[in-house]
Amino acid sequence: MNQLMDTGRRAPAAAPPAMARLRWAITLFFALDGFVFAGWVVRIPAVKEQIHASAGALGLALLGVSVGSVTTMPLTGTLCRRYGNHPVTVVTAALLSLSVALPALTRSALQLGLVLLLFGAAYGGLNVAFNAAAVDLAEAVRRPILPSFHAAFSAGGLASAGLGGLLAPHLSPGWHLLLLTATGLVVTAYAGHILLRTPRPATGDGPHRDATEAIPGRGRVLPVRRTRLLVTVYGLITLCTAYGEGALADWGSLHLSADLHTGPGAAAAGYAVFALMMTVSRMSGTWLLERLGGTPVLVGGGLLAAAGMLMAALSPELWPVYLGYALTGLGLANVFPAAIGGAGALAGAHGVAVASTLGYSGILLGPPSIGFLTEAYGLPRALTTIAALAAVAALLSRLARRDRRRAPH
Numbered sequence: 001m002n003q004l005m006d007t008g009r010r011a012p013a014a015a016p017p018a019m020a021r022l023r024w025a026i027t028l029f030f031a032l033d034g035f036v037f038a039g040w041v042v043r044i045p046a047v048k049e050q051i052h053a054s055a056g057a058l059g060l061a062l063l064g065v066s067v068g069s070v071t072t073m074p075l076t077g078t079l080c081r082r083y084g085n086h087p088v089t090v091v092t093a094a095l096l097s098l099s100v101a102l103p104a105l106t107r108s109a110l111q112l113g114l115v116l117l118l119f120g121a122a123y124g125g126l127n128v129a130f131n132a133a134a135v136d137l138a139e140a141v142r143r144p145i146l147p148s149f150h151a152a153f154s155a156g157g158l159a160s161a162g163l164g165g166l167l168a169p170h171l172s173p174g175w176h177l178l179l180l181t182a183t184g185l186v187v188t189a190y191a192g193h194i195l196l197r198t199p200r201p202a203t204g205d206g207p208h209r210d211a212t213e214a215i216p217g218r219g220r221v222l223p224v225r226r227t228r229l230l231v232t233v234y235g236l237i238t239l240c241t242a243y244g245e246g247a248l249a250d251w252g253s254l255h256l257s258a259d260l261h262t263g264p265g266a267a268a269a270g271y272a273v274f275a276l277m278m279t280v281s282r283m284s285g286t287w288l289l290e291r292l293g294g295t296p297v298l299v300g301g302g303l304l305a306a307a308g309m310l311m312a313a314l315s316p317e318l319w320p321v322y323l324g325y326a327l328t329g330l331g332l333a334n335v336f337p338a339a340i341g342g343a344g345a346l347a348g349a350h351g352v353a354v355a356s357t358l359g360y361s362g363i364l365l366g367p368p369s370i371g372f373l374t375e376a377y378g379l380p381r382a383l384t385t386i387a388a389l390a391a392v393a394a395l396l397s398r399l400a401r402r403d404r405r406r407a408p409h
Contacts, residue, residue, distance in 0.1 A: 025194040034156030042164030061113035068120025076128040077353025085133040090192035095122035097184025104174035135344030140201035146337040147285020154279040234343035238359030240393035244386040246366030277329030285334040302394030305331030306387040313383035
């Protein structure tokens with residue numbers, strides 16, 4: 001079955017060298033996304049001092065990223081259907097690279113919030129566009145390769161956070177963020193050249209190489225209502241897992257310092273363990289999906305994360321908390337990309353947009369929800385909600401599998 005090229009013309013299935021070029025280019029965009037975003041995050045304290053903002057004012061300004069992203073994601077799905085995933089990926093990557101330099105030019109919390117709306121819009125748009133492009137490629141090669149792209153995102157974020165820690169004492173926020181802009185534009189020009197010159201790959205209707213439903217193929221035609229329901233279920237799975245990612249990013253280190261009374265280094269190491277395990281797990285995600293299939297990875301990942309987070313939240317000792325964070329990272333790592341892949345294969349860019357929007361909503365809900373629950377019940381009990389939602393994600397994954405089996409072919 002031929003697919004439309006991003007230019008609107010029909011193209012035959014891409015040859016293997018073209019597939020390899022596409023995979024390399026899309027991988028670069030994922031890594032760039034993580035690199036730019038993490039580079040901005042490590043300079044937030046310096047920008048806060050620059051604009052003389054209170055903690056509350058800064059919090060409101062930072063909402064600009066979230067509002068911009070969630071607002072733009074559904075629109076990006078429409079743009080991808082109209083203009084193609086590849087052009088939208090290149091344009092949004094360029095906008096992300098340019099807009100990351102703007103926070104250093106602000107002088108008030110209001111100005112920061114406004115520029116972060118633009119930054120968030122570019123970030124959300126890029127996430128939808130390159131995930132849609134990755135889903136197309138995964139279907140074309142008949143392999144569940146989305147985890148490898150998300151591993152590139154995680155690796156880019158880790159590299160940028162480390163580099164930012166080294167550069168922060170020597171570079172002002174303005175020069176640092178400008179360096180991110182220059183790096184982003186160079187990578188966008190290089191990877192974008194490959195992406196725009198390579199047609200959108202054709203997707204086949206045959207069985208996957210692993211003979212599983214790791215990525216449901218578009219050859220199966222479902223009723224519209226059933227498709228919408230399944231896409232929503234996949235979106236809820238991303239919401240449940242992204243809740244945990246967002247909550248651990250903001251509260252994981254605090255749990256170690258406030259509840260276990262560790263030093264700053266030991267507290268920071270907790271989240272580093274979680275992030276490292278996510279990256280490692282995503283590197284092996286394709287192998288797991290090919291050998292186990294989508295449902296075992298989704299269900300098993302959710303249950304592993306639930307058990308790990310219960311251990312981390314309730315243990316009074318340091319090393320079990322580290323182990324719990326590691327198991328949570330291993331479990332959650334491949335659930336998000338597998339769910340995005342399932343939604344995208346069912347409904348294309350629209351499915352990716354729906355799942356991404358719900359997933360990003362989970363990132364937004366996580367930190368404030370933990371904060372409110374901490375006030376009422378304490379941080380350890382509040383963190384058990386991460387385990388609860390991971391278990392819900394496992395249940396939803398099982399229900400989605402059963403619903404697909406009942407669907408007509």
